Amino acid sequence: MLFRLLTPAIHALDPERAHRLTIAALRALPLTGQPKPGPLAVELAGLHFPNPVGIAAGFDKDAEVPDAMLALGFGFSEVGSITPRAQGGNAKPRLFRLAEDRAVINRMGFNNGGGPAALERLRRRFKKPGIVGVNIGANKDSPDRVRDYAQMAAMMAPVASYLAVNISSPNTPGLRALQDEAALTGLLDAVIAARDEVCADAPPPIFLKVAPDLEPADVDAIARIALDKRLGALIVSNTTITRTQLRSRHQGEAGGLSGAPLKPLALQRIRDFRMATGAAIPLVGVGGISSAEDAWERIRAGASLVQLYSALVYEGPGLVRNITRGLERLMRRDGFASIAEAVGTE
Numbered sequence: 001m002l003f004r005l006l007t008p009a010i011h012a013l014d015p016e017r018a019h020r021l022t023i024a025a026l027r028a029l030p031l032t033g034q035p036k037p038g039p040l041a042v043e044l045a046g047l048h049f050p051n052p053v054g055i056a057a058g059f060d061k062d063a064e065v066p067d068a069m070l071a072l073g074f075g076f077s078e079v080g081s082i083t084p085r086a087q088g089g090n091a092k093p094r095l096f097r098l099a100e101d102r103a104v105i106n107r108m109g110f111n112n113g114g115g116p117a118a119l120e121r122l123r124r125r126f127k128k129p130g131i132v133g134v135n136i137g138a139n140k141d142s143p144d145r146v147r148d149y150a151q152m153a154a155m156m157a158p159v160a161s162y163l164a165v166n167i168s169s170p171n172t173p174g175l176r177a178l179q180d181e182a183a184l185t186g187l188l189d190a191v192i193a194a195r196d197e198v199c200a201d202a203p204p205p206i207f208l209k210v211a212p213d214l215e216p217a218d219v220d221a222i223a224r225i226a227l228d229k230r231l232g233a234l235i236v237s238n239t240t241i242t243r244t245q246l247r248s249r250h251q252g253e254a255g256g257l258s259g260a261p262l263k264p265l266a267l268q269r270i271r272d273f274r275m276a277t278g279a280a281i282p283l284v285g286v287g288g289i290s291s292a293e294d295a296w297e298r299i300r301a302g303a304s305l306v307q308l309y310s311a312l313v314y315e316g317p318g319l320v321r322n323i324t325r326g327l328e329r330l331m332r333r334d335g336f337a338s339i340a341e342a343v344g345t346e
C-alpha cells in the first residue's frame with residue numbers, strides 16, 4: 001500500500017538514484033525475521049529453502065541487504081555479481097525503466113565495491129540463518145578472467161550458501177564466450193578446485209547462471225558439462241540482448257533486457273534445459289516473473305526455484321508475499337503436496 005502511494009515519486013527519480021535510495025531504506029528499516037519452512041519448502045543441493053522465491057542477482061550487488069530481503073519474505077537472497085576488485089561499471093545513464101513494457105534495460109557493467117568489502121559484510125552475518133548465495137564475476141580489465149572466478153570462489157566459499165558463477169552478463173565484453181564448451185570446462189574446473197581448497201568439508205554447491213540467448217547446441221553442451229561437473233543447479237536465465245516488440249521510448253538502449261518481455265524466452269530455456277539434462281540438474285527459473293501464476297508456470301515447466309528482480313520495480317516489496325501466498329493456493333488447486341512434486345509436470 002505504502003509502495004503504491006510512493007510509486008509515482010520513486011519513478012520520478014532517475015532509476016539508479018531510486019535504487020540507491022531503496023537500498024539505503026532497506027538498510028535503515030528494522031527488518032528482521034525470515035520465512036518459516038512450510039508447505040512451500042524446497043530442498044535442493046543440500047540446502048533447505050523455506051520457499052522457492054528468491055531475489056535475483058543485481059539488486060544487492062554489494063551484499064548490503066541480504067537479510068532485509070529475507071525479512072520481506074524471499075526464500076533466499078543472491079548477492080552480487082561481485083568481482084575481485086571494485087569497479088565503477090559503464091558510463092551513466094546505464095539503467096532504464098521501460099514502464100509501458102513492464103521491463104528494464106541495463107548495461108551496468110558489474111559496478112560493485114569489490115570482493116573484500118562484500119566479504120566483510122557477509123562474514124558479519126554468516127552465523128545468521130537464511131540462504132544467501134554469492135554471485136561471482138570477473139573484472140572487466142582482468143588479464144585472466146578464469147583466475148578472477150577462482151579467486152572469488154576461494155574468497156566467498158566460506159561465507160556463501162551457494163556460489164553462482166555468472167558467465168552470462170551481456171555488459172562485460174567477451175564474458176559470454178565463457179559459455180563455450182572448452183572455456184566453460186576449464187572455468188568450472190578452476191572454480192571447483194579453488195572452492196575445495198578452502199572448504200574441504202561441506203563446500204557450498206556451485207550454480208551456473210546462463211544467458212537466454214543460446215542455440216540448441218549451446219544448451220546441450222552446457223547441460224553435458226553441468227552433469228559432468230555435478231553442478232548444484234543451473235540458473236536460467238540472465239537478461240537478453242534480443243529485442244521483441246517494445247513500446248517504451250528507451251527500447252533502443254543497448255544492454256540486457258529483463259522483465260515481462262523476457263518471460264517467453266526464459267520459460268522456453270527452462271524447458272530446453274530440462275530436456276537437455278534429463279531433469280538430472282535442478283533449475284532456477286528467472287526472467288519476467290511477476291506473479292504467482294508466472295512462478296507456478298516456471299515450476300511446472302521444470303524450475304525447482306525461481307528468482308525475480310525487474311517486477312519489484314513495478315510491483316514493490318509486497319510482491320514476494322503475494323507470490324508465496326498465491327503459490328500455496330495454486331499448489332492446492334492442482335493437487336500437489338509440495339513444490340518438488342510439481343516440478344516439470346506441465
Ligand SMILES: Cc1cc2nc3c(=O)[nH]c(=O)nc-3n(C[C@H](O)[C@H](O)[C@H](O)COP(=O)(O)O)c2cc1C
Pocket residue numbers: 056057058059061080081095104106108110135166169209237238239258259260262286287288289307308309310311
Ligand atoms: C539492473 C540489473 C542489474 C543486474 N545485475 C546482475 C548481476 O550483477 N549479475 C547477474 O547475474 N545478474 C544480474 N541481473 C540479471 C537478473 O539477476 C535477472 O537474471 C534478470 O533481470 C531477469 O530477471 P527479471 O526479469 O525478474 O528481472 C541484473 C538485472 C538488472 C535489471
